[in-house]
Amino acid sequence: MKRGTTLFLKMAVILMGIPVLALCIFLVPELGNVAAKLLPAFTPTKFLVFIVFDGAAIPFYFALYQAFKLLTYIDQNKAFSELSVIALRKIKYCAITISGLHLLALPLFYLFAEMDDAPGVIFLGLVVPFASLVIAVFAAVLQRLLQEAIHIKSENDLTV
Template sequence: MKSGSTLFLKLTIVLMGIPILALCIFLVPELGDLAAKLLPDFAYIKYLVFIIFYASAIPYYIALYQAFILLRHIDKNEAFSDLSVNALKKIKQCVISISTLHLLVLPLFYLFAEKDDAPGVIFIGLVVPFASMVIAVFAAVLQRLLKEAIDIKSENDLIV
């Protein structure tokens, strides 16, 4: 397959990394300061915000890298290989870890909602874990379908 056919997707993957980097540089320190101001009784909350959000950025970039690897396999006509299945498996694991980390932050969203008397804040906190779980289910389905396609292909290769 021509490498130009996945060029747009590769560019999209690179562009998906830029906003998260900007959020980590500019927004996470602000969120940590806001958490420290809203909850002065919990002095460690600022560092907890830093740890969780920065820790969730790591699997995000690993998943982007695995998606990039998956596109390289498609370019090399190796889409139906165990390497692609492994890349999907790693993407699924990364997305599950992102969802888990953001679920750990939900009590913080609850404390913000209690402090500001705004219950909608909790739903905002559920967006990332919910979206991550949708992506994880999609990756798991693709992984299973790809594995079944590889098995069918190997059976056909044995028959001929």
């Protein structure tokens, strides 16, 4: 693969992290304050918002780092190696973690939908967990395919 293609993908991986960082810095505190005002009876609402959204940023950035490492392996012609399989496995676990954390926030979306009588808010709350699960399944499929390719390659290397 040409180095320019992986360079473009590396830049895209880096640029994907900037909006999430901005959301964590500027939007999450506002969401926490709004949630605390809308649900004064449920005291830990603000902290739940912080835990879910800022907590999900940690595996997100770890997955971005693993994607960056995977692109580096491709540059070094180590795409069909156990290192790539490990990176895909870590990306899969990060996506599952993000999905699980965002599923914890679904009761908040339900309460907001009840207050505003807008059931579409619940479907909006399902976007991130569903997208994360799709990424986890995709990473699992790629991991399995890569393991099979490595196995076939090792068998071919042993055949003289």
